[in-house]
Amino acid sequence: MSSTNRRTQRNADDYYVTPHWLIEDFLAAFAENNMLVCSPDEDPRVLDPSAGGCEQYPMSYPTVLEEEGFIVESWDIREDSRANLTGVNFLNVPSYESRKYDMIITNPPFNLAQEFTEHALEMVKEGGLVIMLQRLNWLGSQKRKPMWQKLPLAAVYVHSKRPGFDPLKPSKTDSTEYAHFVFSKGYELAPELFVI
Template sequence: MAQNRSHAVMAQRTEAQDSRDDFPTPPWATRALCEHILSKIELSSQTCLEPACGRGYMATPLTEYFANVEAADAYHYGFAPVRDFLSYPYETGSHDWVITNPPFRLAEEFVLRALIVARRGVAILARTVFLESSGRHEAIFSRTPPMAFAQFVERVPMVKGRLDRKASTATGYAWLVWDKRYVGPPLLKWVPPCRKALERQSDYSERL
């Protein structure tokens, strides 16, 4: 039988249990959250924790919006301290926001932990299929539903181990946002086409 090498199938990935799940986030996707989903005026006086920062491709653009950004990762990338978010003793409400692109296999645990650490809110970048799963519905969505599910209308290409401006993907991504002040049903939003406006050549400088 011929191997199915369609773009959609080849874009799927399954990481080993001990994988770093190192898929750097294009900086423009983080700016899109701050520009189109959150209130960037309020962010300028708030603090943020990026607990799965890797080489800093998300933490760096966050510094353009927040008063202070703290970053860490469970693995050594040379950008920030090595701290396992799920076990490091962050104090309850120690940061206004926790914003990250968590390892997909640990995303549920990251959300639950982040909701404790964050005073104001949590935002995670995840594959659209994160909405699926009866386990996540029971642990998160039925008890603490997000304020907003913000689907990218453009693709957000991510490549294992590097940032590649020319990469493509068949995988859809969205921001899930929990704002502790919000009262009401979850909102469905779209991140409008914005890559061209928010992408910078300097975003792709090589990082060890």
């Protein structure tokens, strides 16, 4: 997802390469604030349902998480993705009791972010984490107000440095701020705000 020139130059399948440094910064801040409820030592079930990757670039979240010691299942709707399972529409995968994940983390298509979040919450265990990279302005809009009143948002990690999503132009940053939104199934307290 990228907001720069989105009206005129939208990538096919809404595929944008999430910079690894952005994920690394988030994971460091997340661990520092003791919000990481699962560690690689506990062998958690982790899923990236829109993992991306292509012939030129590796998958972003699975690559960084695996460097941290996690084992990550990766899915993508695109057939040319490097995901373990390709051609998979995450929103059409039924949530089975036996397939509950500890953490689902991804950069979903912006226009399906709410649906991805709600479906991911059905697929994690009680207390499980759903982490979505989104524009900070995802918090806004009257249309999304009911969503924010019902979803178990635990924390928002705002990135103070704007990312770019085009590896061929690494110095070209996006036109808006981004955050990792952390949901925890069953969470009932007020969300926390962190600035990275």
